[in-house]
Amino acid sequence: DAGITQSPRHKVTETGTPVTLRCHQTENHRYMYWYRQDPGHGLRLIHYSYGVKDTDKGEVSDGYSVSRSKTEDFLLTLESATSSQTSVYFCAISEGLAKNIQYFGAGTRLSVL
Amino acid sequence: GQQLNQSPQSMFIQEGEDVSMNCTSSSIFNTWLWYKQDPGEGPVLLIALYKAGELTSNGRLTAQFGITRKDSFLNISASIPSDVGIYFCAGQYSNSGYALNFGKGTSLLVTP
Numbered sequence: 001d002a003g004i005t006q007s008p009r010h011k012v013t014e015t016g017t018p019v020t021l022r023c024h025q026t027e028n029h030r031y032m033y034w035y036r037q038d039p040g041h042g043l044r045l046i047h048y049s050y051g052v053k054d055t056d057k058g059e060v061s062d063g064y065s066v067s068r069s070k071t072e073d074f075l076l077t078l079e080s081a082t083s084s085q086t087s088v089y090f091c092a093i094s095e096g097l098a099k100n101i102q103y104f105g106a107g108t109r110l111s112v113l
Numbered sequence: 114g115q116q117l118n119q120s121p122q123s124m125f126i127q128e129g130e131d132v133s134m135n136c137t138s139s140s141i142f143n144t145w146l147w148y149k150q151d152p153g154e155g156p157v158l159l160i161a162l163y164k165a166g167e168l169t170s171n172g173r174l175t176a177q178f179g180i181t182r183k184d185s186f187l188n189i190s191a192s193i194p195s196d197v198g199i200y201f202c203a204g205q206y207s208n209s210g211y212a213l214n215f216g217k218g219t220s221l222l223v224t225p
Contacts, residue, residue, distance in 0.1 A: 040217065042217040045212060048211050050211065058212070100205050101146065105155050107153075
């Protein structure tokens with residue numbers, strides 16, 4: 001998994017509660033990404049980071065926020081979880097944009113009841 | 114993001130058969146990547162392609178970057194049971210910066 005750890009691996013939560021997912025890397029890669037994977041939609045980008053404290057929105061960013069205070073950690077927060085955010089969340093890292101090979105973590109399966 | 118059309122959606126084959134899947138885009142891409150995802154795991158990179166016409170192999174896997182830069186295919190020769198999984202194409206076009214666009218995947222089942 002290219003030195004990428006996602007935590008937790010599984011989480012069940014209730015609608016309206018805040019949830020934070022963590023991605024930790026040991027590769028010292030500059031770029032980090034959060035995707036969600038849903039049946040029929042493939043992988044869709046939520047947010048990404050191009051450096052410490054530098055983040056930007058992806059295709060499906062509504063209802064999510066991110067933070068990156070250290071190179072190795074990228075946090076994804078669901079501010080008030082909804083059932084539509086039930087999904088599998090993947091973190092990815094890449095060294096640079098030139099060839100943009102992204103390496104993925106093992107994923108977090110989130111259920112919002 | 115740009116839509117990638119990946120086909121077929123699923124394949125059910127016998128061990129030993131060859132497999133072919135492809136992706137097409139309406140935009141010109143400058144990078145094509147092929148990933149495999151096993152159940153409960155994240156996608157793992159199989160092959161990366163950077164030049165139009167490039168043909169690259171990784172063991173029994175061969176992938177090509179289409180000459181038009183709008184398509185790519187992945188072939189698997191002599192399939193084995195551990196080839197089971199979902200295969201994704203991903204592409205990056207020149208103005209997308211950070212973004213990879215993913216196909217919806219091809220689910221491969223291999224029977225002994």
